[in-house]
Amino acid sequence: MAKSPKKSNYLRMMWLDSYVSSAVYEVFDWLRRSISAYSSFVYRFRLSGPKRVIVDLLDDMATFGTVACLGLLAFALPPFSGTGDVWNKGRDYAITFTDENGEIIGRRGIRQDDAIPLEDIPPHVVKAVLATEDARFYQHFGVDVLGTFRAIIQNARANDVVQGGSSITQQVAKNLFLSPERTIQRKVHEAFLSLWIEARLSKDEILKLYLDRSYLGGGNYGVEAAAQYYFGKSIRDVNLAEASMLAGLFKAPSKYAPHVSMAQARARANVVLYRMLDSGFITQGQLVQARREPALLVNSPAVASPDWFLDKAYADTLALIEAKHITGDYVIEVKTTINAKLQEAAQSIIDKSLDTEGPQYHATQAAVVTMATDGAVKAIVGGRDYENSQFNRATDAMRQPGSSFKPFVYLAALLNGYTPDSVVLDGPVSVGGWAPRNYTGKYGGRVSLTTALAKSYNSVPVRLSQDFGRPAIIETARKVGLKAELETWPPMVLGTSAMTLFDITTAYGTFATGGVVLKPYTVLEIRRPNGDVIYNRANEPPEERVQAVPEEKVAELNHMMNAVVEAGTGRRAFLGFTPQAGKTGTNQSYRDAWFIGYTAHYVTGVWFGNDDFTPMNKVTGGLLPAGAWHDVMLWAEQPQVGAALPGIPLEEKYAQYALENPAAPLEDVPDMSADDQIADADAETPADQTAAVEPDDSKPETTKSAAITPPTKTAKPRRQRVAPQPTEEDVAIVRTRESDDPVVSVLKDMFSIFSNDDDSGKKAKRKRKDTVLVLPDANTKKKRKSSNVKFMKLKPRDR
Numbered sequence: 001m002a003k004s005p006k007k008s009n010y011l012r013m014m015w016l017d018s019y020v021s022s023a024v025y026e027v028f029d030w031l032r033r034s035i036s037a038y039s040s041f042v043y044r045f046r047l048s049g050p051k052r053v054i055v056d057l058l059d060d061m062a063t064f065g066t067v068a069c070l071g072l073l074a075f076a077l078p079p080f081s082g083t084g085d086v087w088n089k090g091r092d093y094a095i096t097f098t099d100e101n102g103e104i105i106g107r108r109g110i111r112q113d114d115a116i117p118l119e120d121i122p123p124h125v126v127k128a129v130l131a132t133e134d135a136r137f138y139q140h141f142g143v144d145v146l147g148t149f150r151a152i153i154q155n156a157r158a159n160d161v162v163q164g165g166s167s168i169t170q171q172v173a174k175n176l177f178l179s180p181e182r183t184i185q186r187k188v189h190e191a192f193l194s195l196w197i198e199a200r201l202s203k204d205e206i207l208k209l210y211l212d213r214s215y216l217g218g219g220n221y222g223v224e225a226a227a228q229y230y231f232g233k234s235i236r237d238v239n240l241a242e243a244s245m246l247a248g249l250f251k252a253p254s255k256y257a258p259h260v261s262m263a264q265a266r267a268r269a270n271v272v273l274y275r276m277l278d279s280g281f282i283t284q285g286q287l288v289q290a291r292r293e294p295a296l297l298v299n300s301p302a303v304a305s306p307d308w309f310l311d312k313a314y315a316d317t318l319a320l321i322e323a324k325h326i327t328g329d330y331v332i333e334v335k336t337t338i339n340a341k342l343q344e345a346a347q348s349i350i351d352k353s354l355d356t357e358g359p360q361y362h363a364t365q366a367a368v369v370t371m372a373t374d375g376a377v378k379a380i381v382g383g384r385d386y387e388n389s390q391f392n393r394a395t396d397a398m399r400q401p402g403s404s405f406k407p408f409v410y411l412a413a414l415l416n417g418y419t420p421d422s423v424v425l426d427g428p429v430s431v432g433g434w435a436p437r438n439y440t441g442k443y444g445g446r447v448s449l450t451t452a453l454a455k456s457y458n459s460v461p462v463r464l465s466q467d468f469g470r471p472a473i474i475e476t477a478r479k480v481g482l483k484a485e486l487e488t489w490p491p492m493v494l495g496t497s498a499m500t501l502f503d504i505t506t507a508y509g510t511f512a513t514g515g516v517v518l519k520p521y522t523v524l525e526i527r528r529p530n531g532d533v534i535y536n537r538a539n540e541p542p543e544e545r546v547q548a549v550p551e552e553k554v555a556e557l558n559h560m561m562n563a564v565v566e567a568g569t570g571r572r573a574f575l576g577f578t579p580q581a582g583k584t585g586t587n588q589s590y591r592d593a594w595f596i597g598y599t600a601h602y603v604t605g606v607w608f609g610n611d612d613f614t615p616m617n618k619v620t621g622g623l624l625p626a627g628a629w630h631d632v633m634l635w636a637e638q639p640q641v642g643a644a645l646p647g648i649p650l651e652e653k654y655a656q657y658a659l660e661n662p663a664a665p666l667e668d669v670p671d672m673s674a675d676d677q678i679a680d681a682d683a684e685t686p687a688d689q690t691a692a693v694e695p696d697d698s699k700p701e702t703t704k705s706a707a708i709t710p711p712t713k714t715a716k717p718r719r720q721r722v723a724p725q726p727t728e729e730d731v732a733i734v735r736t737r738e739s740d741d742p743v744v745s746v747l748k749d750m751f752s753i754f755s756n757d758d759d760s761g762k763k764a765k766r767k768r769k770d771t772v773l774v775l776p777d778a779n780t781k782k783k784r785k786s787s788n789v790k791f792m793k794l795k796p797r798d799r
Contacts, residue, residue: 072188085327085328086176086177087176087209088328088330089176089177091330092109092110092330093108093109093110093317093318093321093330093331093332094107094109094110094111094112094113094221094225094330094331094332095107095108095109095314095317095332095333095334096332096333096334097310097313097314097333097334097336098333098334098335098336099335099336099338099339099340100335100336100337100338100524102335103340105305105306105309105310105336105338105340106305106306106307106310107305108310108311108313108314109314110219110220110221111218111219111220111221111225111229112212112220112221112222112224112225112330112331113222113224113225113228113331113529114212114213114222114224114331114529115224115331115528115529115530116224116234116235116236118204118207118208118211120236121211121223121235121236122235122236122238122243124239124240124243124281124282125223125235125238125243125246125247126207126211127276127279127281127282128240128243128244128246128247128272128276128281129207129210129211129247129250130168130279130281131247131272131275131276131278131279131281132247132248132250132251132271132272132275132276133168133171133247133250133251134147134167134168135147135275135279136167137167137168137169137203137207138203140167141195141198142167142169142170142191142194142195142197142198143167143169143170143191143194143195144167147167166190167194168206168207168210169194169197169198169206170190170191170193170194171210171214171250172194172197172206172209172210172213173189173190173193173194173196173197174186174190175209175210175213175214175215176209176213177189177193178190178193211223212224214250215253216246216249216250216253216257217249217253217254217256217257217259217260218230218253218257218259223235223246226246226249227242227246230242230245230246230257230258230259230295230297230298231295231296231297231298232298233298239290239293239295240273240282240286240289240290241269241290241291241293241294241295242295244269244270244272244273244276244290244295245258245265245266245268245269245272245294245295247269247272248265248268248269248271248272249265249268251268256268258295258297259297262297265295266294266295269290269294269295270291273287273290273291274287304344306338306340306343306344306347306379306380307386307390308380308381308382308383308386308392308394309336309338309343309377309379309380309522311382311390311392311395312377312380312392312395312502312522313334313336313338313522313523316521316522316523317332317334317522317523317526320523320526320535321526324535326526326534326535329528329534331528331529332526332527332528332529332534333526333527333528333529334523334525334526334527335523335524335525335526335527336522336523336524337372337376337377337378337521337522337523337524338377338378338379338522339370339378339379339636341635342370342378342379342632342635342636343378343379343380343381345631345632345635346368346370346379346381346632346635347381349368349628349631349632349635350366350367350368350381350384350628351384353366353608353624353627353628354366354384357624360617361616361617361618361619361623361624362610362614362615362616362617362619363593363608363609363610363616363617363619363624364384364610364611365383365384365393365608365609365610365611366381366383366384366393366606366607366608366609366624366625366628367381367382367383367392367393367394367397367501367606367607368380368381368394368501368604368605368606368607368628368632369381369394369395369501369502369505369604369605370602370603370604370632370633370636371505371506371509371518371520371602371603371604372601372602373509373512373513373518373598373600373601373602373603375509375518375519375520375521376520376521376522377520377521377522378602378636379632379636380392380394380395380502381394382394382395382396389611391611393501393607393611394500394501394502394607395500395501395502396500397500397501397607398484398498398499398500399498399499399500399501399587399591399592399607399609400495400496400497400498400587400588400591400592401495401497401499401504401585401587401592401594402494402495402585402586402587402588402592402593402594402621403456403458403494403495403569403583403584403585403586403621404495404504404583404584404585404594404595404596404621405492405493405494405495405497405504405585406453406456406461406493406494406495406583406585407453407508407511407557407561407583408473408476408477408480408482408507409461409464409465409473409493410449410453410461410464410557410560411476411480411549411553411554411557412464412468412472412473412475412476413449413464413467413468414553414556414557415472415476415549415550415553416467416468416472418449418464419449419556420448420449420450420556420559420560421448421449421450422448422449423446423447423448424446424447424448424449424452424460424463424464425445425446425447425459425460425463426438426443426444426445426446426447426452426457426459426460427443427445427459428443428459429459429462429463429466431462431466431490432490434490434491436458436459436462436491436494437458437459438457438458438459443457443459444457447460449560450559450560450563451563453560453561453563453564453568453583454560454563454564454567454568454569455568455569456564456568456569456583456584458494461493461494462490462493462494464493465490465493470488470490470492470493471488473486473492473493474486474488476549477507479517479548479549480507480510480511480515480517480548480549481506481507481509481510481517481518481519481548482499482503482504482506482507483503484497484498484499484500484503484504485497495585495587496587501594501605501606501607502520502605504594504596504605505596505603505604505605506518506520508582508596508597508598508603508605509598509603510548510549510554511554511557511558511561511581511598512581512598512599512600512603512645514551514554514555514646515547515548515549515550515551515553515554515646516545516546516547516548517545517546517548518603519543521537523535523537524536524537524538525537525538551646554646554647555646555647556647557647558581558645558646558647558648559647559648561581561582561583561597562579562580562581562645562647562648564581564582564583564584565580565581565582565597569584569620569621569622570582570583570584570595570597570621570622570626571622571626572622572623572626572627572630573595573597573622573626573627573629573630573633574630575599575630575633575634575637576654576657576658576661577637577640577642577654577657577658577661577663578599578600578637578640578641578642578643578650578654579599579600579642579643579644579645579648579649579650579654580597580598580599580633580645580648581597581598581645581648582595582596582597582598582626582629583595583596583597583621584620584621584622584625584626585621586619586620586621589615590615590616590617590618590619590620591609591610591613591614591615591616592607592608592609593607593608593609593616593619593620593621593623593624593625594606594607594608594621594625595621595622595625595626595628595629596629597629597633598645599633599637599643599645600643600644600645601636601637601641601643602633602636602637604629604632604633604636605629606625606626606628606629606632607625608624608625608628634663638663639663640658640663642654642655642658
């Protein structure tokens with residue numbers, strides 16, 4: 001090609017035009033010659049007549065077949081990428097829960113056990129499954145073409161679906177990756193996925209998945225879980241009749257489950273036996289023997305499960321699995337922190353209180369949470385009847401705590417320079433047009449913080465918040481572990497912010513630990529079915545102790561809250577044998593009544609109310625909740641071992657009370673009921689010593705309350721019981737004088753520590769009416785007859 005001329009722009013334009021025109025001509029000329037050459041080439045293959053018809057048909061079939069295959073491939077693409085842990089995608093957990101001793105207390109998730117190796121499963125079980133589900137399993141490549149055509153023919157003859165065409169591999173694909181809907185797309189997915197599975201797993205691995213993952217009725221997945229559920233034995237031990245019944249469940253578990261219809265289950269088992277005979281898996285004699293001795297259903301006794309606790313433990317387990325990145329284990333055993341006897345007792349106490357006193361006070365629901373001061377949750381009662389309502393009122397119900405929120409206000413005051421003896425005016429106060437009053441409409445005048453908290457005066461927290469501000473209260477509550485969202489308006493100091501019983505009980509636990517934030521937990525250990533430990537809390541690095549507030553400030557608060565149960569609104573919760581503290585709470589219109597309290601060993605919260613938020617009949621925190629708390633803690637504190645709380649030392653008065661009021665055995669601990677009589681021991685308290693209190697702090701049936709008089713309570717006759725030796729020094733233990741313990745006998749002979757010498761200063765008067773024993777007031781000055789128990793201080797055992 002000639003170079004572009006450089007003489008003028010006109011010549012350059014002419015040259016460019018001729019260049020483009022020449023190029024276009026050359027291209028079109030090349031195309032024309034190429035087409036002509038192609039025509040000349042294919043002309044020699046020109047057909048006519050029948051040959052052309054056949055070639056055209058094959059050509060069209062190839063064209064449309066290719067399009068159809070591409071469309072089918074796009075239609076059949078499975079809804080997953082095939083990467084990651086595809087074999088457990090969407091799998092549910094099967095969790096068995098036990099107590100600290102390894103006793104099973106319940107299950108959550110599905111019922112499954114995949115720990116049995118395939119070689120341990122009896123051959124007649126495998127043969128029964130193959131005979132009824134896929135006799136050619138070990139011969140086909142994932143899709144049994146012959147079996148599919150045979151099923152189509154059989155169904156066409158019967159004009160019904162009498163035989164399935166899916167192979168075991170296809171059913172595994174459906175169980176693992178697909179939904180049970182009957183559509184053409186799902187069948188196409190099954191076929192393609194079965195080929196994908198066959199390319200990645202061996203036949204035995206596929207069969208093991210099928211035996212472990214298939215649903216077999218009654219909430220059971222897999223042959224091991226089904227054998228345990230229906231026959232009370234491992235799959236290793238089932239006989240031929242039982243194996244045939246299990247194999248019959250794969251087709252329609254809801255229809256052929258023996259606990260639903262034994263007749264249909266046995267009829268289906270007979271079909272399986274005849275198919276095994278046709279396949280050559282059993283002899284005629286084995287068939288006859290299996291029919292003569294059919295499988296029998298074992299009725300497992302119903303066990304009352306602590307469902308409220310299990311719901312919390314299940315949620316904690318799932319959170320722990322995610323936090324610890326525990327993958328690949330879906331059938332696990334979890335050891336929990338529950339105290340099964342305490343859980344049962346707490347439920348019984350709540351039920352009895354609602355049955356006997358609920359109608360009178362229009363209270364239909366209640367909840368309890370008990371945890372040790374190290375955070376181990378021991379009992380959760382989320383309502384009256386789990387079968388009627390699974391809503392957990394202990395962990396999920398958001399209710400207003402009323403005056404049980406006040407300790408956070410007083411702790412904030414202590415952190416801002418106040419002391420328990422600081423004097424504050426209990427009188428009319430107004431904040432932005434809001435003027436709170438005490439329950440009686442009367443005021444206490446100038447009172448100390450201790451008295452204000454014990455009597456639960458309403459104006460004092462308001463004045464305190466005006467001094468150092470509500471943000472300081474919110475910050476203090478956050479520090480000690482309260483997680484609820486707190487309001488910022490003035491009434492929040494009286495407990496208007498909604499929170500759960502579990503949340504506020506946890507925050508109170510920080511008071512029991514001396515200001516160390518309490519972190520509740522329910523899981524101690526996670527194991528595989530074969531016993532391998534996946535997680536053990538004891539082997540984990542210890543969690544950092546967070547000292548939220550100074551211990552001396554918590555000690556002052558505990559001292560103030562101790563007055564609530566000894567001289568204030570919570571006297572019905574008085575235990576007597578050990579230092580304790582707590583606070584009552586009642587919100588507006590008696591919709592919620594609370595008592596949260598603690599000892600050195602346990603912290604317990606109790607709530608009473610109604611699900612529809614209707615008011616109760618003047619139920620205060622010092623009434624039903626305090627009584628229920630008292631009974632629950634008697635069960636929790638077994639044996640009754642006194643221990644000091646921060647700010648509340650273990651004084652001689654607790655030992656004296658323990659001597660005069662022996663501990664009842666667990667089975668005889670009385671429940672609070674409408675017949676219980678709570679009376680002040682010192683009935684001659686001057687009327688001018690009574691104080692006005694808010695709703696949650698008064699008993700509707702009384703108008704007077706003693707200044708410092710721990711309550712007494714009727715109790716059942718007590719049997720003799722020997723408490724185990726404590727492991728700490730300077731503790732109070734209740735022991736009967738007549739004991740069979742050889743250690744006590746030796747000590748008695750050597751040191752006469754159980755002598756019968758009367759001590760005039762420790763005599764107790766007991767009022768008896770029939771078989772009912774009225775316990776004396778620990779602080780009364782009246783003389784008492786000597787008790788049949790003695791108090792002693794024991795040193796720790798040498799170990």
